[in-house]
Amino acid sequence: MLPDADELAEVLLDLAVPHEDITELVRMGRRVMFDPELLRFLEMSVEELVRDMGEINSAVDLPELDWPSGDLQRCFPAYVFVAALPYTRAYHRERGIPAEVSRRTLADLGRNMAVHRRRYGLAGVQSPRWLTHHFRGELYQLGRLQFERSRYGEWTARALAGAGVDLAPGTPCLSLHIPEFLGPLAPAACDRSLALAGEFFTRHYPDEKYRAAVCHSWLLDPQLKRYLRERSNVVRFQERFRLAPQDAEPADSEPVQFVFGDPELPVEGLPRRTGVERAVGDHLRAGGHWYIGRGWFPL
Numbered sequence: 001m002l003p004d005a006d007e008l009a010e011v012l013l014d015l016a017v018p019h020e021d022i023t024e025l026v027r028m029g030r031r032v033m034f035d036p037e038l039l040r041f042l043e044m045s046v047e048e049l050v051r052d053m054g055e056i057n058s059a060v061d062l063p064e065l066d067w068p069s070g071d072l073q074r075c076f077p078a079y080v081f082v083a084a085l086p087y088t089r090a091y092h093r094e095r096g097i098p099a100e101v102s103r104r105t106l107a108d109l110g111r112n113m114a115v116h117r118r119r120y121g122l123a124g125v126q127s128p129r130w131l132t133h134h135f136r137g138e139l140y141q142l143g144r145l146q147f148e149r150s151r152y153g154e155w156t157a158r159a160l161a162g163a164g165v166d167l168a169p170g171t172p173c174l175s176l177h178i179p180e181f182l183g184p185l186a187p188a189a190c191d192r193s194l195a196l197a198g199e200f201f202t203r204h205y206p207d208e209k210y211r212a213a214v215c216h217s218w219l220l221d222p223q224l225k226r227y228l229r230e231r232s233n234v235v236r237f238q239e240r241f242r243l244a245p246q247d248a249e250p251a252d253s254e255p256v257q258f259v260f261g262d263p264e265l266p267v268e269g270l271p272r273r274t275g276v277e278r279a280v281g282d283h284l285r286a287g288g289h290w291y292i293g294r295g296w297f298p299l
């Protein structure tokens, strides 16, 4: 199910897994391969992951390994993704996805492990559920942004009610995501990304006509405008969208996670080095809250 040690190291490198995690993953990988119980669990997880490959909105929940070794438990999803790789690659080939798009998309595994390491100082996969989209052919990174094939459903409808959306449930849409560790969100980079997406989906998913781009993110909280410079990339990103009225539930930990790397940091000590750091921290210290903004624009 898993490649041997040499090949595993190379595959992990291709998936952008942080260098400092590779040796440990290769070592634990041997344990996975020689333990029948772990191997069975791996097979079961891969089956769950690749079932209905390419279908959108199918809720895949990887079973969580309950194991005495915390290291193995934290890293186990990485083995599931590596073992699923031949299925993902076959699906990408079938759709004619260019190798470089495939590679940059799946490298989010490594990014996600870097997020885990930044927060805990240890190897681990931070959000296995999130990565299922990439390995099931539902999401692609094209330039600065990631695009998730999605459908305009009840949830999106509720979220965007009031933002002027006029789409029937079931209409295909693209959900936009903004990866970390990839430099500024320059308007030109976003334009390029959107242009790439236009070509990519027309070529590889001609059967799905996406009518709208949607985005749910702390970056779309309109309160950010009160703090950031008019020409800031975040403000200009917001301006692309028609925004829905704000959620009722605060989501303070979202910007704290994305800006400072750990959602549980006490607000008093948050640094104030950059515009976004000052915005996020000052607003919380003044007793304010942050919300997930929801926006859309027609495609």
Ligand SMILES: CC(C)(COP(=O)(O)OP(=O)(O)OC[C@H]1O[C@@H](n2cnc3c(N)ncnc32)[C@H](O)[C@@H]1OP(=O)(O)O)[C@@H](O)C(=O)NCCC(=O)NCCS
Residues within 6 Å of the ligand: 177, 178, 179, 180, 181, 182, 183, 184, 185, 186, 216, 217, 218, 219, 228, 231, 232, 233, 234, 235, 258, 259, 260, 273, 274, 275, 276, 277
């Ligand atoms: C989205 C992102 C690329 C925007 O960065 P940007 O293009 O520099 O944005 P802006 O131009 O609006 O930044 C304004 C200022 O805040 C700083 N800043 C922006 N995002 C920051 C972040 N995550 N952490 C620290 N500082 C940040 C910028 O460096 C700039 O600093 P300055 O005032 O000293 O010039 C950045 O916030 C990021 O990488 N976020 C993580 C990914 C994320 O949040 N995704 C959404 C998940 S729902």
